[in-house]
Amino acid sequence: MSIGTVPMKFRVSIDSEQCMACARCVENCSYGVFRMENGVIRVNPRHCVACHRCLAMCPRDAISIEERPVDYRTHPLWTTEVKEAIFNQARTGKIIVAGMGNALPYPVIFDRLVLDACQVTNPSIDPLREPMELRTYLGKKPSQLDIRTSKDGDVELLSTLVPNLKLDTPIMIGHMSYGAISLNAQTSLAKAVNEIGTFMGTGEGGLHESLYPYQSHMIVQVASGRFGVDINYLERGAAIEIKIGQGAKPGIGGHLPGEKVNQEVSVTRMIPEGSDAISPAPHHDIYSIEDLKQLVRSLKEATEWKKPVFVKIAAVHNSAAIAAGIARSSADAIVIDGFRGGTGAAPRVFRDHVGIPVEAAIASVDAKLRQQGIRNEVSVIASGGIRESADVAKIIALGADAVYIGTAALIALGCRVCGTCNRGVCAWGIATQRPDLVSRLDPEVGSKQVVNLIHGWTDELAELMGAAGINSIESLRGNRDRLRSYMLDEALMTVLDVKSVGA
Amino acid sequence: MNKVEIDARELHYTPLNQQIRKAVSEGANEITVRNIMGQRFIADGLKGNVSLILHGVAGGDLGMFMSGPDITLYGNADHAPGNTMDAGSIVIHGSAGDAVAHSMRGGKVFVRDSIGYRGGIHMKQYLDKRPVLVLGGSASSFLGEYMAGGLILVLRRLPDSMNTERGIGSGIHGGEIIIRGKINDDCLGVGTKKNPCTKEEITRISPFILEFAEKFGIDPAPFLKSEYTRVSPASARPFANKYTWE
Numbered sequence: 001m002s003i004g005t006v007p008m009k010f011r012v013s014i015d016s017e018q019c020m021a022c023a024r025c026v027e028n029c030s031y032g033v034f035r036m037e038n039g040v041i042r043v044n045p046r047h048c049v050a051c052h053r054c055l056a057m058c059p060r061d062a063i064s065i066e067e068r069p070v071d072y073r074t075h076p077l078w079t080t081e082v083k084e085a086i087f088n089q090a091r092t093g094k095i096i097v098a099g100m101g102n103a104l105p106y107p108v109i110f111d112r113l114v115l116d117a118c119q120v121t122n123p124s125i126d127p128l129r130e131p132m133e134l135r136t137y138l139g140k141k142p143s144q145l146d147i148r149t150s151k152d153g154d155v156e157l158l159s160t161l162v163p164n165l166k167l168d169t170p171i172m173i174g175h176m177s178y179g180a181i182s183l184n185a186q187t188s189l190a191k192a193v194n195e196i197g198t199f200m201g202t203g204e205g206g207l208h209e210s211l212y213p214y215q216s217h218m219i220v221q222v223a224s225g226r227f228g229v230d231i232n233y234l235e236r237g238a239a240i241e242i243k244i245g246q247g248a249k250p251g252i253g254g255h256l257p258g259e260k261v262n263q264e265v266s267v268t269r270m271i272p273e274g275s276d277a278i279s280p281a282p283h284h285d286i287y288s289i290e291d292l293k294q295l296v297r298s299l300k301e302a303t304e305w306k307k308p309v310f311v312k313i314a315a316v317h318n319s320a321a322i323a324a325g326i327a328r329s330s331a332d333a334i335v336i337d338g339f340r341g342g343t344g345a346a347p348r349v350f351r352d353h354v355g356i357p358v359e360a361a362i363a364s365v366d367a368k369l370r371q372q373g374i375r376n377e378v379s380v381i382a383s384g385g386i387r388e389s390a391d392v393a394k395i396i397a398l399g400a401d402a403v404y405i406g407t408a409a410l411i412a413l414g415c416r417v418c419g420t421c422n423r424g425v426c427a428w429g430i431a432t433q434r435p436d437l438v439s440r441l442d443p444e445v446g447s448k449q450v451v452n453l454i455h456g457w458t459d460e461l462a463e464l465m466g467a468a469g470i471n472s473i474e475s476l477r478g479n480r481d482r483l484r485s486y487m488l489d490e491a492l493m494t495v496l497d498v499k500s501v502g503a
Numbered sequence: 504m505n506k507v508e509i510d511a512r513e514l515h516y517t518p519l520n521q522q523i524r525k526a527v528s529e530g531a532n533e534i535t536v537r538n539i540m541g542q543r544f545i546a547d548g549l550k551g552n553v554s555l556i557l558h559g560v561a562g563g564d565l566g567m568f569m570s571g572p573d574i575t576l577y578g579n580a581d582h583a584p585g586n587t588m589d590a591g592s593i594v595i596h597g598s599a600g601d602a603v604a605h606s607m608r609g610g611k612v613f614v615r616d617s618i619g620y621r622g623g624i625h626m627k628q629y630l631d632k633r634p635v636l637v638l639g640g641s642a643s644s645f646l647g648e649y650m651a652g653g654l655i656l657v658l659r660r661l662p663d664s665m666n667t668e669r670g671i672g673s674g675i676h677g678g679e680i681i682i683r684g685k686i687n688d689d690c691l692g693v694g695t696k697k698n699p700c701t702k703e704e705i706t707r708i709s710p711f712i713l714e715f716a717e718k719f720g721i722d723p724a725p726f727l728k729s730e731y732t733r734v735s736p737a738s739a740r741p742f743a744n745k746y747t748w749e
Contacts, residue, residue, distance in 0.1 A: 088747055098749035225625065226606035230589045231548045231568045255742055270608060270629040271651065276676060276740050280649055284624045285564075285583050285605050294543065294563055298586070301520060302548025302568045348749055422748060 003087050010048040011069035014041050018062035025054040025063060030425040030437055051418040053427035085348065096348040099421035099431075101248055101385065101407065102340045104352045109359035109488070110391050114501060116482040117467040125466040132462040133472035136402050138239075138379040139164030139308040139332040162332065163308055165239055167402060168197030169458040170473055171392060173450075174337075174383050174404030175221050175241065175312075177203025179256050179265045179277070180344040180421070181410070182438040183210065185430045188413055188446030190214035195447070196454050199238060201404070204254070204279060206268030207233055219310065222299065224253055225279035227269040231302060239332070240299050241310040244283070244292075247341030247358070247384035249350040250314030253279040260424055262433050289322075293329035300330060308332035315339060315361030315384065316354075320368035326378065327369055333379040335404065336361045340385025342407040344431060345422040358384045359398060363496045366399025366478055389460035398496060399478040412453040413446045507531040511559065512538040520547060527551045527572075541581065546572055563600070566593045569610075582619065585612040588634070594718050598640070607634040607653065611711075615719050616640040616661065621648055626678060628652025637715045645670040647734070648692065651677040656711055658726055659683045666690060672734045676741050680734040681708055683726065691734060694741040700731035 012033055014025075021041060026034040031047045034054065054063050072080055081103070085096055118124040125132070139162060146158040173189050180203060187210065193200045194217045201219045202211075206228020211218065220237030222229050234240055245251065256269075256277035266273040286292050296309050311326045312335035313319065319336060326334050338358025343351070362382045369375040382395040383404035392403050407417065414428040421431035429441030461473075470476050484501040485493050493500065507526040511519050519542055526534050532553050539545070539559030546555055548568040557576045565584035566574050574593045576584075582600035585593050585607045592611045601619035604612045609632035617640030624645065626634050634653035641663035647655050650672060659665065659682070666687045672680050673692025681700060691697060700708075709727055716723035 085749075088749070092747040094747040095745055096749050097746045226587050226608075226627075229568075229587055229606075230608070231550060231570050234548065234568065257743070258740060266629070270632070271627060272629060272677070275651070276742065278649065278651070278674070278676065278742065280625065280674075284621055284648075285586060285602050298544050298547055298564045298567050301517065301544040304521075304524070304548075305517070347746075419749075 003090060006084055006087060007068065007070040007072065008045050008048075009068065010045055010050050011066040012043045012045040012048050012054075013064050013066070014043065015062045015064070018060040020060055020062075022059065024057045024059065028053045028057045028427060030427040030432075030434070031420075031423075049418045049420045049423075050416065051420070051427050052416045056414075097345050097422060098348045098351060098419060099343065099345055099423075100417055100419040101342040102352055103348075103419070106357070108385075109357050109492070109496075110385075110387075110394055112486050112488045113359070113394050113483050113496075113498065114486050115390065115393055115397070115464060115468065116484070118469040122469045124469050125471050127459075127462040127466040130466070130471065132465060133474070134169050134458060134462060136167040136170040136473055137164040138167065138381070138402060140378065141376040143376055163306060164332075165199060165308055166197075167199065169454060169461075170396060170402040171454050171457055172198050172219075172381070172402055172404050173200035173409045174341075174406040175201030175203040175219070175243065176344075176406055176410075177205030177221075177256075178208050178268050179203075179205040179260055179433070181430055182426075182432055182441065183208055183264065184438050184441040184443050184446065185410070185413060186211060187443040188441065189409060189450060190218065191443060191447035192409075192450035192454065193217045195451050196458075198454065201241060202228075202237070204228070204243060205256075205265070206270065207236060208264070208268050212236065222295075223279050224281070224283045225277060227271060227277055227279070230270070234299065234303050234307070237307065239308040239310055240303070241312055241335065242283075242292075242295060242299070242331075243312045244286070245312070245314035245316075245337070246343065246346075247314045247337030247339050247355055248343035249346035250316050250339075250355045251281065252347070252350060253281040255279070255345075260433055265433060289325035289329065292326065292331075296329045296331045310335055310381070312337055312383075314341075314354075315356045315358050317356065319356070319361045320364040323365040323378075323380075324368050324372055324374070327372075327374045328377070331378060333381055333401075334365065335381040335383060336365055336400075337404075338382070338384030341383060342410075343421075358382050358386075359395065360492065360495050362395055362400050363398045363480075367497060370478075389457035389464065392457060393461055393464045393476065394483060396473065396476050397479050397483050399480075401477060408453065409450055412449045413441060504533060505529075505531045506533045506535070509534060509536045510538055511536050511540070511542060513540075514542070516542040516544050516562070520544065520549075523549065523555070527553050539578070543581075546574060566591070569593075580614075585610070585634075585636070588612070590632070596719070601643075604634065604636045604655075607636070608632055609634050611635045611637070611714075613637045613715055613718055614639060617663065618642050621645045623647045623650060623653070623655040623680070625649040625651060626653040626655070628678060635711055637711050639715065639719065639721075641665045642668070644668040645673060645692070647672045647678070647680040648674055650675040650680070650736075653678045654708070654711070655680045656708055656715075657682040658712070658715065660721075671695065672736075674741055675734070675736045676739055677736060682732045682734065683729050684732065685730075686732045686734070694737050695734050696737045697732055697734045700733045704733060705731060 204223035223243040310333040339355030379401040382400035426432040541562040543562035567586040570589035579597035580599040585604040598616040670692040672695040
């Protein structure tokens with residue numbers, strides 16, 4: 001072969017002084033890096049993906065992993081990733097598929113925005129002593145309320161209110177399907193959202209029977225493949241989400257390869273074991289914004305108008321206009337999934353190059369809906385690349401009502417973002433269906449970790465709000481005056497509608 | 504037999520469906536709805552063991568997500584009757600629009616005449632659930648596109664242009680499309696193969712021919728004696744060779 005081998009991605013070495021040959025690394029590595037030979041641990045570093053399972057399980061800190069010990073000559077244009085993609089395609093002639101989210105070093109808008117705090121002229125609030133309102137209602141709000149006041153002063157509400165979801169924190173967990181992640185991972189997340197009083201998405205993988213006890217906190221998804229969708233599934237969900245697009249791969253569908261469709265996955269997706277689950281790029285009953293309205297209404301009609309219906313789109317150039325159409329479709333919430341959103345598998349070219357950052361998309365969607373006087377018609381949910389509580393505060397100040405987190409919740413379960421979800425042998429028991437690996441993730445422990453994470457973020461959010469003199473999340477929403485841009489260009493500042501630091 | 508009559512004249516689809524649901528919950532097993540004028544979503548998500556006899560022109564998504572009821576429509580249907588339907592049947596005494604039986608996963612849809620584009624798109628099967636779409640007439644292009652399971656049977660009782668339509672079974676990875684007579688090679692979509700139906704295959708589809716003939720009061724004999732073409736997946740994994748991992 002004229003290309004030959006390429007430099008190894010990771011060097012794995014074992015400190016023989018430290019190693020006690022307990023073989024926990026051999027047992028834990030699902031990628032086949034370690035083996036025991038004559039009482040000594042040997043390594044094949046070519047198999048390493050840096051998931052760090054071995055490091056985490058080694059009792060003696062004997063393992064070290066070095067990234068790119070032998071790299072190519074550095075070049076700003078012809079980077080390692082670019083060269084290796086060319087080698088790959090020169091060999092195969094195929095589309096490159098990869099896991100996790102956008103891997104290009106685009107600037108992060110969140111990191112160019114700073115939050116405000118009170119000093120002297122208006123007092124900050126101490127959330128330890130004063131109530132902070134983080135409760136969030138997702139769904140349509142009436143543009144006006146008709147009331148009747150009786151002679152004795154009682155007020156009667158005449159307007160009919162439509163169902164909303166009540167969240168105790170504006171942080172939800174996004175749609176990661178059973179199939180993409182394991183049942184123990186989904187169970188961990190489901191237990192966590194129930195305990196916290198928030199919601200999670202099922203993804204397009206149906207709803208496993210063992211998750212029925214948590215269904216009142218689950219948002220069921222209807223995507224273009226309609227996998228796992230029947231009337232019982234729709235009735236089980238607290239809300240229904242139509243997935244039009246996904247930030248990690250806008251404009252294309254999804255393929256769950258047959259290898260991942262085991263007996264249990266086949267039950268919830270309602271497809272034969274071992275068959276490919278192919279979700280087409282569009283919904284074939286939605287070819288226009290009018291058709292979308294029809295799907296929204298068909299779901300409402302099927303569930304007797306008792307469930308909020310969300311519509312998720314990928315953040316793309318024209319998100320604001322699309323969102324304005326969605327807001328008029330009877331939908332109750334719009335999810336905007338930014339280009340940093342994660343995924344089990346996406347074509348690399350889409351993952352890295354298609355779509356826009358969620359910060360810009362949310363700001364423009366919120367602005368467009370306000371300009372048209374229909375912001376109350378829908379809630380706006382931001383997802384894709386929300387890493388910490390500061391991101392939550394900033395995106396809410398840019399106009400979101402709530403966020404979905406995905407990767408962050410998986411990291412709370414142990415994920416190291418190694419980006420090899422597609423391999424199906426996740427050593428952390430998250431992105432795999434192999435029973436021995438899945439059993440590594442204890443839903444009791446996992447859910448506690450996710451609960452801790454969301455608690456921590458929620459407390460931080462309350463602190464940030466208190467420092468800014470804000471005691472209700474409602475007052476933070478769209479409150480761009482509490483943001484300043486630090487080194488963003490003027491065009492982007494116009495889109496975000498934020499001033500510069502110092503201004 | 505508990506029969507209920509509903510007049511759909513000038514009735515929006517939501518109150519119409521509410522009346523249907525109420526009748527079902529009160530034990531009706533035959534509901535006749537008259538004067539349907541294009542209301543969408545009739546029997547959307549409806550469950551139960553009930554016959555619906557509909558008179559008029561049904562709007563889009565007739566029987567969407569439906570699980571159990573049997574619908575007989577005396578008139579035409581707009582697009583996507585049987586959309587994501589789970590169980591039961593829809594019998595249309597007329598024609599229907601695009602995306603008939605879209606993502607249907609169980610039950611049967613019979614259309615006396617012809618349908619529009621993308622009929623039976625992404626139909627799928629699982630265990631004992633095997634959706635069946637039978638067309639008395641013909642279908643426009645992209646019949647059975649992305650099909651993952653079930654059966655589409657096209658009887659071609661009327662003069663048609665099936666041999667100028669395109670993309671039959673494009674992306675099919677499960678199930679089968681059986682068309683009476685011959686089909687030109689250039690009508691077939693990506694990833695398909697076609698064969699003349701064997702005797703066994705014709706025996707297998709004959710119960711559906713008989714059921715169709717009985718529902719519409721026609722003589723099944725010529726259809727049982729005809730030759731058929733079977734369009735099926737060239738591969739169960741049409742996209743398996745398109746990708747390489749990073």
